[in-house]
Amino acid sequence: MTSELSRTIVLWCPDWPILAACHERELDPGQPIALIESQLVFACSAAARRDGVTRGLKLREAQYRSPTVVVLDYDAALDARIFEPVVRRVEETVPGVQLIRPGSLAMRARGPTRYYGGEDAAAAALLATVAELGVPGARVGIADGPFAAEQAARAATASPVGIVAPGASAAFIAPLPVGLVTDTRTTTLLNRLGVRTLGEFAELPREDVRRRFGAAGAFAHDRAAGREQARVIARTPPPEFSVQQEFEPPLDRVDQLAFAFRVLAEEFIERMRAVRLVCTGIRVELDDEGGGHSSRSWLHPQWFTPADVVDRVRWQLQGAGTASGLASPIVRLRVVPERIDSTGNHEEGLWGGGPDERVHHGLTRVQSMLGHEGVVTATIGGGRMLTDRQVLVPWGDRAPERPNDAPWPGSLPALAPASVFRERLPIALQGAGGVTVTIDGRGAITTTPEVFAVHGGKPAPVRAWAGPWPVVERWWDPERAKRMHRFQIVDDDGCAWLLVRDDEGWWAEARYD
Amino acid sequence: MTAPLTTDSPAPARLERVEELQARISGMQATRLDSKAVPTHPAFESVLPGGTLREGTVVQVEGSTTLLMALLATPSASGRWVAVVGLPDFGVEAAARFGIALDRLVLVPDPGGQWLTVVAALADVIPMVAVRPVGRVSPAEASRLSARLRQRGSTLLVAGEWPGSDARLGLEESQWQGLERGHGHLREREVVVSAAGRGGFGRRARSRLRLPDRSLGFAIAGEALPLPERARTRPTRVEPEWAEPVPLGDIERRATG
Incomplete structure (x- = not known):
């Protein structure tokens, strides 16, 4: 053309x-x-x-x-x-x-x-x-053509408006550097050949450019000469799926808001279903009366139903305030679909989606009872402390990708404790005569441990023990640096404990029960 | 239903017999006709009544998370989903090392006051549920949940008290090896697992297990222990002199087959 x-x-x-x-x-x-x-x-x-x-x-x-x-x-x-x-x-x-x-x-x-x-x-x-x-x-x-107009x-x-008269575009772009239309390699080559501006490039014979630089070169040559054949291809505006609801007066109760949003959630999903789309990720945006703005993406392992959307809104609200009331009343709620897929990719199999789908529905039910973080799946990540190593991900969210094949010097050997305390238990470990066992600067214990007592419990003799095994983390960062010593002990009942001694005292990190 | 007792046996022996029969009756009531076995680690064969965990039953597991994990590991490895409710300290890493598949493990660490509802909802879809109850469970609630478990074919492991559980496992002794006074590290543990059947009746078994053993598995350690009680005979074995009534034998054959 x-x-x-x-x-x-x-x-x-x-x-x-x-x-x-x-x-x-x-x-x-x-x-x-x-x-x-x-x-x-x-x-x-x-x-x-x-x-x-x-x-x-x-x-x-x-x-x-x-x-x-x-x-x-x-x-x-x-x-x-x-x-x-x-x-x-x-x-x-x-x-x-x-x-x-x-x-x-x-x-x-x-x-x-x-x-x-x-x-x-x-x-x-x-x-x-x-x-x-x-x-x-x-x-x-x-100007004439998108390239010249952009330049x-x-x-x-x-002034904020640059107008190039009709027919003057080639002359307008001639002094511009040749790198605007060609890739880095070609630009270097052209510069070495003494071709520096678009005007000089346009003067080269068209057939020679095509022979030497191929189709891409010919295209660049056409652009440089102002013969660009690209035309504006107007986009068809995509259908608007996001929904927004304003609340007047502002609502400050989670259940009230969830109820008010229910109808719109139906409409939100129905509109997508009408054009055979399903939504697998949404973004919930909330504006409150005080000018605060909260925005969060939610993923779904399958696709969103209206009830799921309402649940996500509720969880986000619950995260923002207390159990039922909110810190500040909400004036605007907006839900935007982030990931949309064709229903064809999510069809159920002829005999149903298998047992995992049932599991998903059951867990979603529990999740709507307890909140998003109530039901979690676990993966094992890296780290030295046991609580760092277990990564709990709410059901439906994607697990963070963390490589766990790093060696982590200082982590525990193969046998892992069956109970890992979320909050470390304060304990007492004493030597003979009721002297608390401490560790000196060289990492040696002052007395041998003889008596062990869980905080508030009865003291019992220690049957066997080993340690201290030092754990030093982030010594380069004074705020987050950790320095502690680990012990394994077996108490009089035959129960084994993993103990930690740090600057604050003795703690039980885990129990082998 | 009366069993034909021999009249010439002395009184203590007769009492013994009655007890044994009671145990057998309750044992049979616990074993439903169509309850299926859940794959269980072979180390528990001599511990659990019937040799395995069964679908639709409630088993109390007391005093050891490792024991709980050992019971969950084989069902999980055979492709079942596993849910753990109300155990915030459940060591995920240990669970993974003992063979519980983490991609089929669901944790509900803090179910709060709604734990029974949560357990019921999970039991609908997940075949192995472990729970630590908060407070006491009334027998009515327990039997409602049992009915649901039987209907769904799920197994409930309870780390605590449960009225009317089908079996009850607990640790009697625990002996760690590998750790000395001042050196070594924990390597393996020998425990004595005691088991009682329904309502304290049924077979009482004690068995010495390695939990865990050196290779992070579970194994039987040595010979079966001498039992403190007399109930050493398997309740499912039919003894000729009193297996005369036909219907009883019939039921048993179906139950065991």
């Missing part, structure tokens, strides 16, 4: 990842912030850029250049999620919008230009729309 390029508008929000991260974490975008992806700077705020931080810098180097920089992990899903309301709002102003990436939108210029009476007016309308949403510093570029938006520094 060699038809004339259509005029294109590009709306660009600079530093969108930074804005999104600030919005989520309620930070000030004016301070130095860097988003990190695999130990390299992915994006940085204007203040960080002033300090010399650039994209692709190593984290350590960035921290060296800007000591006050706030370092956050880059989250691509967050970008898209925060941008979604912007896209929806822009679609109301100008229909037929293409999402280039979170932060950049392209649309055809013809319709809006005619509707608003001129390209300037259309650009002003777009900027007003975005400004209404509180996005600072957005820019608009209008026009980026080049517009004096």
Whole structure:
């Protein structure tokens, strides 16, 4: 297709990842912030850029250049999620919008230009729309083709609108560096050949470029010459599944709120079911009267039913306040589907889903009685202390991925105690004559243990003992450092204990019963 | 139902006989006709009445979490789900090492006052449930739950008191090996597990087990112990001189077969 390029508008929000991260974490975008992806700077705020931080810098180097920089992990899903309301709002102003990436939108210029009476007016309308949403510093570029329009938006520094006259796009992009259209390897090669700008690249014979650089090179060449064949492909707005409910007057009781939300939960699931979708992950957002905001993702091992959604809302509320009342009354509740899947992937087998499905239903029932954390599954993680090693995950949540094949010097040998106390029991261990056994600086005991007593219990003789076995954790961190000594003893009843001596005294960590 | 007793035996022997018969009757009442065996570690064969755990029964396990784990391990390894209610100190790592599959283990550490409801809800779907009761259970509640267990074919292990349990296991002695005065470390333990049948009747057995043994398994240690009581005969074995009434033998054959 060699038809004339259509005029294109590009709306660009600079530093969108930074804005999104600030919005989520309620930070000030004016301070130095860097988003990190695999130990390299992915994006940085204007203040960080002033300090010399650039994209692709190593984290350590960035921290060296800007000591006050706030370092956050880059989250691509967050970008898209925060941008979604912007896209929806822009679609109301100008229909037929293409999402280039979170932060950049392209649309055809013809319709809006005619509707608003001129390209300037259309650009002003777009900027007003975005400004209404509180996005600072957005820019608009209008040119022939999306690439030129985006460059026009980026080049517009004096005013927020950059317009390149029709037919002048090739001349406009000619002085720009060639790296904008080619990958790093090709750019290096072209630079070594003396081709530095898009204009110089466009002057090369088209056939030669295709022979030397293949289809990708030919595509880049077309872009550089302003012959880009890409057109704006407007997206079909996806159906809106999220539901929101406002409470007037605000509700402050969990059961009241859960009851009020029940109808909407039905509707939420029914709307998805109507288009043959199931939801396997939701996000519950709560706003309270005091301006507080709580937001949490919930996963489901199968898919959500309306009752499950209500349960999740209730658990989140229970987590926020006391058993029945809340710290602050809730004014707004919003449920957003995070993971949606086709029902086809979740069909029940012809003979039912097997026993595990029954187990799931039973456990969900118990969970709705006791709360989300009431029913847990266990995995074994790494660590030296026994309570660290058992990782309890509420039913339905995904277990954290923790490698447990590390050696953990200082952990116990193969025989594990059958009872591990959640709270260590205070005990007394004494030598002959009622002297408490202590451990000196060299890690030796002062007297041999003879008498053992659980706190408040009757003292009994010690039949056998071994220790001390030192455990030293995080000695480099003065706040979380732990230094203790472990003992195994067998008491007079033939019951074995795992004891711990630390700075505070003697404790029973576990019992071999 | 009267058993034909020989009239010429002396009085103490007759009393003995009556006791034995009572034990047999209650033993048979406990064993339902269609109750199926749950795979149980072979070390418990001489301890448990009938040789294995059975579906729909309640077994009291007193004084040892390791014993509880040993009873749960083999059913778990055979693919059953296991739930543990009200034992916040249940050592997950030990459970995994003794062979309980963690991906089929569900813990409800703090069921609070609703523990009986929780146990009933779990027993509907999970074939092995272990619980530590909070407070006393009334016999009415216990029998309601038993009916539910029988209907669902679940087995309940109780770490505590339970009215009308089908069997009762406990530790009598415990002897750790490997740990000396000042050196060594815990390696294995020899225990004497005592068992009593329904309502204290039935077979009383004592058996010396290694719990755990050196390789983190369970094993029988040495010979069977001399029993303090006379009830050494298996209640399911039919002795010729008093097995005359046909229906009784019939029931027994079905129960054991």
